[in-house]
Amino acid sequence: MGGRYASEDPVVPQLTASTDAGQPVVLDPGRDYIVGRDPQSCNVVVDDRRVSRRHAVLRVAADGWELVDTGSVNGTYVRGQRVNRVVVGGGIEVVLGDPDDGGRLRLTPVVEATELVPAASQSQQPYAPPQPPVPQPGPQSIPQPGHGGPGPAPGGPARAGSGPGRPGQPGHGARGPAQGSAGTPVAPPPPPPPGAGGPPPWANIVPGPMADPRPSVDRRPSVVMQIPVRTLRIGRALDNDLVLTDLMVSRHHAELRTTPGGRHEIADLGSHNGTYVNGVPVERQILGPNDIVGIGHATFRLDGNELREFIDTGEVSLHINGLEVKAGDKTLLHDVSFPIGERTLLAVVGTSGAGKSTLLKALTGSLPVSRGNVLYDGRDMFAQFAELRQRIGLVPQDDILHKQLTVRQALRYAARLRFPEDTEKSERARRVEEVIADLGLTERAELPIHKLSGGQRKRVSVAVELLTKPSLLYLDEPTSGLDVGSAGDLMDNLRNLADDGRTVITVLHDLDSAEVCDRLLVLVTGGYVAYYGPPGEALAYFGKENWRDAFKMLNREDGTTLAQRFRASEPHARYVESGLAPAAAPQPQAERPQVKPPKPQSWGSQLATLSRRYLSVIASDKKYLALLLAAPVLLGALCRAIPGKFVGEPGQNQDILTKLLVLFVISGLMGSATAVNELIKERAIYQRERSAGLSVSAYLCSKLLVLGLIATLQGVALTAVAVIGYDLPDKGVVISPTIVEVGIAVVLSAVAAMALGLVISALVSTPELTMPLLVVIAIVQVVLCGALFPLTGALVIEQISWIAPARWAFSAAAGSVDVLVQMPDKGDKPDPLWKSEPRVWYTNIAILGGQIVVYATVAMMLLRRLDPKVGGRKGR
Numbered sequence: 058m059g060g061r062y063a064s065e066d067p068v069v070p071q072l073t074a075s076t077d078a079g080q081p082v083v084l085d086p087g088r089d090y091i092v093g094r095d096p097q098s099c100n101v102v103v104d105d106r107r108v109s110r111r112h113a114v115l116r117v118a119a120d121g122w123e124l125v126d127t128g129s130v131n132g133t134y135v136r137g138q139r140v141n142r143v144v145v146g147g148g149i150e151v152v153l154g155d156p157d158d159g160g161r162l163r164l165t166p167v168v169e170a171t172e173l174v175p176a177a178s179q180s181q182q183p184y185a186p187p188q189p190p191v192p193q194p195g196p197q198s199i200p201q202p203g204h205g206g207p208g209p210a211p212g213g214p215a216r217a218g219s220g221p222g223r224p225g226q227p228g229h230g231a232r233g234p235a236q237g238s239a240g241t242p243v244a245p246p247p248p249p250p251p252g253a254g255g256p257p258p259w260a261n262i263v264p265g266p267m268a269d270p271r272p273s274v275d276r277r278p279s280v281v282m283q284i285p286v287r288t289l290r291i292g293r294a295l296d297n298d299l300v301l302t303d304l305m306v307s308r309h310h311a312e313l314r315t316t317p318g319g320r321h322e323i324a325d326l327g328s329h330n331g332t333y334v335n336g337v338p339v340e341r342q343i344l345g346p347n348d349i350v351g352i353g354h355a356t357f358r359l360d361g362n363e364l365r366e367f368i369d370t371g372e373v374s375l376h377i378n379g380l381e382v383k384a385g386d387k388t389l390l391h392d393v394s395f396p397i398g399e400r401t402l403l404a405v406v407g408t409s410g411a412g413k414s415t416l417l418k419a420l421t422g423s424l425p426v427s428r429g430n431v432l433y434d435g436r437d438m439f440a441q442f443a444e445l446r447q448r449i450g451l452v453p454q455d456d457i458l459h460k461q462l463t464v465r466q467a468l469r470y471a472a473r474l475r476f477p478e479d480t481e482k483s484e485r486a487r488r489v490e491e492v493i494a495d496l497g498l499t500e501r502a503e504l505p506i507h508k509l510s511g512g513q514r515k516r517v518s519v520a521v522e523l524l525t526k527p528s529l530l531y532l533d534e535p536t537s538g539l540d541v542g543s544a545g546d547l548m549d550n551l552r553n554l555a556d557d558g559r560t561v562i563t564v565l566h567d568l569d570s571a572e573v574c575d576r577l578l579v580l581v582t583g584g585y586v587a588y589y590g591p592p593g594e595a596l597a598y599f600g601k602e603n604w605r606d607a608f609k610m611l612n613r614e615d616g617t618t619l620a621q622r623f624r625a626s627e628p629h630a631r632y633v634e635s636g637l638a639p640a641a642a643p644q645p646q647a648e649r650p651q652v653k654p655p656k657p658q659s660w661g662s663q664l665a666t667l668s669r670r671y672l673s674v675i676a677s678d679k680k681y682l683a684l685l686l687a688a689p690v691l692l693g694a695l696c697r698a699i700p701g702k703f704v705g706e707p708g709q710n711q712d713i714l715t716k717l718l719v720l721f722v723i724s725g726l727m728g729s730a731t732a733v734n735e736l737i738k739e740r741a742i743y744q745r746e747r748s749a750g751l752s753v754s755a756y757l758c759s760k761l762l763v764l765g766l767i768a769t770l771q772g773v774a775l776t777a778v779a780v781i782g783y784d785l786p787d788k789g790v791v792i793s794p795t796i797v798e799v800g801i802a803v804v805l806s807a808v809a810a811m812a813l814g815l816v817i818s819a820l821v822s823t824p825e826l827t828m829p830l831l832v833v834i835a836i837v838q839v840v841l842c843g844a845l846f847p848l849t850g851a852l853v854i855e856q857i858s859w860i861a862p863a864r865w866a867f868s869a870a871a872g873s874v875d876v877l878v879q880m881p882d883k884g885d886k887p888d889p890l891w892k893s894e895p896r897v898w899y900t901n902i903a904i905l906g907g908q909i910v911v912y913a914t915v916a917m918m919l920l921r922r923l924d925p926k927v928g929g930r931k932g933r
């Protein structure tokens with residue numbers, strides 16, 4: 058069996074207790090051990106005068122080994138915090154007698170050496186070797202209990218503290234090392250040797266017990282401490298009373314205060330990621346006995362005079378109960394229920410249009426569900442989504458990367474955006490290097506992402522998501538487009554990520570990749586579950602020899618029938634029913650208000666980071682940069698090539714309208730062309746970052762700022778090349794020399810057209826649509842600028858022309874160069890906007906400025922419509 062320890066006890070391991078002096082002591086479960094200064098009466102001696110003679114006791118409790126302070130004078134400390142009781146979990150260091158330099162005691166569960174044996178011996182003797190099911194026609198070939206069946210079902214016999222967990226890890230009760238504690242690394246199960254027959258060794262290991270539906274903070278707290286009489290300040294900085302070494306936590310995050318009436322209140326100290334009570338962000342709130350406080354990856358609960366703390370290191374279970382998703386009258390998912398244990402890799406496969414992406418969207422809160430719920434570590438995920446969304450990582454199908462940046466640059470910008478503003482550069486850099494190493498990207502860290510292979514690029518996307526240490530990692534078809542080798546490597550990476558202590562759920566189109574998964578969910582048309590269980594048993598369940606035949610059958614048969622058949626089956630009883638918590642019956646849910654994601658960074662900081670990243674992206678694309686610089690020069694020269702002057706014989710200058718027209722068509726086109734693709738091409742990045750707290754306005758302003766700068770430089774260059782050297786009136790309408798006035802109109806025309814380009818970019822659903830729309834804008838600008846025919850009094854056309862930046866920019870410049878004086882009088886009614894009067898010029902310029910604001914606002918509204926409607930569920 059997997060997870061076996063040196064002890065006879067199937068669950069609780071022996072414990073090594075080591076101090077700075079003397080030999081480590083190995084303790085067997087089953088009796089109590091006294092820790093203290095007195096060598097006569099103590100089993101574990103800590104030789105320090107501040108340690109009490111009999112200071113604490115070490116023993117096995119329901120949640121594994123615990124150390125309980127037995128009323129010592131100077132106290133017991135974990136990470137500087139005085140504690141009454143500590144759960145050892147995967148290993149912990151406690152300090153006795155003084156928080157800073159007291160006697161150190163390291164407690165580490167003993168893992169048998171055979172747990173870490175190399176692949177060959179593992180594969181010969183798998184952890185819980187199932188007999189490969191014998192494929193036989195018809196669903197009756199489902200393996201029967203006790204006939205080579207899998208290990209204990211989720212929530213069944215493998216209950217907390219009474220059965221094996223995942224291979225190579227301690228039993229449930231012995232898990233959950235506190236963050237920052239000296240956890241014992243456990244080797245993931247190795248892959249089977251090439252060519253080895255039968256299911257892989259992990260195929261039938263039931264991932265984690267789930268029978269106890271209580272949250273981990275109740276079931277297996279990492280630390281239990283006395284609530285201090287005074288205020289307890291919680292945060293990342295070392296000067297806090299309770300230090301959380303978690304980059305999602307602000308330096309001074311929250312305070313637990315004792316009120317004069319003896320009650321306890323949690324108060325947020327202006328943290329970036331928020332303080333939550335029962336999943337809802339609070340500024341301050343009196344705590345009741347049932348309230349769960351969430352701060353970063355930590356949860357707290359008051360229990361009498363004790364404060365229980367649990368650090369979510371990723372080892373949490375998930376129960377999906379009766380999920381139903383509707384779009385209008387159409388039901389996209391029908392009663393989807395399954396449990397997922399800790400450290401599980403789940404593959405979601407199915408027929409085309411079966412609802413795989415819909416399930417992922419529902420689970421990540423981007424699509425409302427109409428029935429059912431999801432329990433994350435025993436907590437209603439949708440009700441507490443504001444807090445729990447921070448534990449979710451999502452790798453969409455499209456890469457969430459700026460491909461021009463290097464791997465390291467992309468990760469550093471992502472870290473800057475996702476971690477609280479008060480994180481040090483060095484802290485972020487450390488985490489970036491960790492994920493680079495974890496994903497095997499060290500060799501490629503300085504390469505631009507576009508030079509990486511598809512599989513490597515996907516790993517960078519995964520690395521971005523891992524920055525914040527999510528407990529749940531979702532991936533949408535990560536292997537699509539990859540060759541078999543790269544897909545296999547990527548799946549091995551996912552396998553390792555799950556083994557390292559998180560739940561990984563991936564949609565797959567390729568069944569070959571699913572073999573390394575613990576569980577397989579097969580969805581069929583209509584959003585029905587046709588199978589949930591180990592991948593190795595699926596074909597036998599369907600009574601087919603290969604997946605081609607299985608899918609033929611799944612496509613042919615009705616979804617309701619397949620779902621009914623599965624509900625009546627042995628795998629359903631074994632892998633679904635027994636794993637669902639008793640209180641998990643599907644419930645219709647009331648509508649809940651949407652809670653905005655926390656903003657880890659202030660608006661200004663986001664703007665600065667986004668603008669810097671955008672500039673880096675442009676600067677690293679040398680060809681694009683060269684084009685941006687060359688365009689105004691070449692097009693300005695073209696404008697110059699048009700015969701005629703800006704100032705000629707009064708009443709005789711035929712060409713002035715043409716020259717001005719071309720000048721403003723070019724400026725408008727340049728402005729729109731740079732912007733029209735900008736939002737649509739990075740929509741996947743935007744949507745992912747948005748759900749992680751990106752501000753829409755900061756994002757849009759970063760585009761306006763950088764593109765506005767480009768448009769300004771291009772407008773100045775265009776004016777210089779096209780106009781310098783020509784005679785202009787000595788004085789402008791308002792500003793002299795006149796070329797400055799013309800330049801202002803050109804620049805504003807380019808910037809307003811850029812903002813209009815952003816509207817289009819936010820509006821379209823695919824990049825292909827932008828080019829036709831760009832052509833439409835260009836033509837509208839030409840026709841409606843006023844140069845081709847008189848607009849004044851032309852009903853409808855005149856009003857439509859108001860939306861064209863060229864209409865106002867052209868008019869402002871026309872006033873500056875005295876067009877009404879220059880052009881021949883053809884008897885047309887003179888355009889009142891062309892008058893060389895300050896009031897008219899200011900009006901033209903002000904409307905151009907207004908257009909920039911209006912177009913930017915429209916683009917922002919269009920971006921906002923991409924936000925998920927609710928983070929969780931909607932009313933029926």
Ligand SMILES: Nc1ncnc2c1ncn2[C@@H]1O[C@H](COP(=O)(O)OP(=O)(O)OP(=O)(O)O)[C@@H](O)[C@H]1O
Binds near residue numbers: 387408409412
């Ligand atoms: N907003 C919607 N309104 C109506 N039907 C929808 C909506 N979104 C998805 N659907 C339908 O729901 C079904 C499931 O779609 P989904 O994209 O989840 O399937 P899928 O299994 O991921 O498909 P594929 O494997 O082809 O990507 C499809 O029939 C799809 O047309």
